[in-house]
Amino acid sequence: MKRTSLISKLIAAFIGVLSIGLIALGATLNSWFKSYYLELRKTDLDNQGYSVASAASSYFECRENSSLDNLKNVISIVNNSIKGDIYITNTSGNIYVKSNYEDGESDVSKVNVSQKDIELLKEGNVLDYKAEEKIEVYKYSRPIFSDGTFVGILIIDKPAEQIDSVIDKVKQIVWTFIFVTIAGTTVMAGAFTRRFVVNPINEINKIANKFARGEVENRVRVKNIDEIGELARSFNTMAEYLERVDANRRDFISNVSHELRSPITSMKGFIAGILDGIIPKDKENYYLSIVYDEITRLSRLVNDLLDISAIEDGKYSLSMVEVDINVLIKLCVANAESSFIKKRLKCEVSLDDKHKIVYADSDRIMQVITNLLDNAIKYSYDGGNISIRTKEKSTKIYVKIKNEGPILTKEELVRIWDRFYKADKSRTNKESTGLGLPIVRSILAQHGEEVWAKNEKDGVSFIFTLSEYKQ
Secondary structure, eight states: OOOOOHHHHHHHHHHHHHHHHHHHHHHHHHHHHHHHHHHHHHHHHHHHHHHHHHHHHHHHTTOTTOOHHHHHHHHHHHHHHHOSEEEEEOTTSBEEEETTOOTTOOSOOBOOOOHHHHHHHHTTOOEEOOOSSOOSEEEEEEEEEETTEEEEEEEEEEEHHHHHHHHHHHHHHHHHHHHHHHHHHHHHHHHHHIIIIIHHHHHHHHHHHHHHTTOTTOOOOOOOSSHHHHHHHHHHHHHHHHHHHHHHHHHHHHHHHHHHHHHHHHHHHHHHHHHHTOSOHHHHHHHHHHHHHHHHHHHHHHHHHHHHHHHHTTOSOOOEEEEEHHHHHHHHHHHTHHHHHHTTOEEEEEOSSSOOEEEEEHHHHHHHHHHHHHHHHHTSOTTOEEEEEEEEETTEEEEEEEEESOOOOHHHHHHTTSTTOOTTHHHHTTTOOSOHHHHHHHHHHHTTOOEEEEEOSSEEEEEEEEEBOOO
16 A cells, blocks of 8 residues: 655645635625625616716706707716717617717617616616626616606616626636645645654654664753643653663572572582582581572562562452451461561551451462561561551541661662562671562552552651441
């Protein structure tokens, strides 16, 4: 199929609409001008005809200073103005005087006037003949009265070409203007559309092709303050997001590679040492326990990766049930008892009510509490305190887990939700996968809930919400 450019379609649509409008306007103007001009000529003939009819009436009444010569002079003057033929006839159409009268010329010529027209003229009507089809002469007739008696007819014949030539000239001017306007508008519309529509779209298309080749650092430079400008800005916003995604992807691959390489290298070295006999027999169990810990760490890392991938891809369906959040908190605290003892931590649990029912996935919310509790334990000072509190507000249950430990910087408060980010890499490299908090946020987002962190006077607290179950 032959490709049609956008500019061609836009210009064709614009010019099509403009042409229809201008042609309709031209036809209307032509029709209006024709009617207006004919009415104007009729008014002129009325004024001129009245002068001739008055002179003819005086002549027929034989008034003082009225003569045939005077009548002919008036007819001549009017004839020079209207450029037509003027006839004075009796009531039957026999000519008394005409504008092109020559001395010695016979006056027996007659103008054909129908009986119907004579009756209308006798009643004082002025007749103006406007033929619907093409005619050679426009005819104007006016009755002449003498002492109230119908005595004659004033007839003015004006060549149609005199009137039609003016109308045709106006038509020519109107249609020339319309076609010149359409042609000029086509050129200007093409230039305007190319500059303000096509070129910006081509710029966006060019950058999009670069994006397809992986050059995500490019941006569209369009300054239009219109829909295309909005499109360009939205495109740049998308580009920034994709650049961040690409950077996160590279960081993710780098982090995963590092997290996998370290334990694998360690395990490979220890096992090779045992197989080669470099490690003494009495030390084998010690190094095998290290290998076991690394395998456990790898298993935890893989499980976390699978969890966060399934949650973010929407492939993990929640099993929403009525669950007592207080029971889940107590169970998670009991499971972490050995970790409390190891760091000599005190855990204070303050629940808003004896039972608090929420609507959630029990296993996933338990994973959220466990991850936040593990995070609090890892970053607590030895011998410090950890507190867990719940509070009901409106239809939400707020769960707050706080530890006594170092506070976070502004950058850390933002980045702790990034995958593999560790606020203190030197202390947590062996203990943390850097995926606990991202998993927490993903699980709560899937529940339609929120989670955030904030610095306290002597530590950091994490708060998340759950929807209270209402029967």
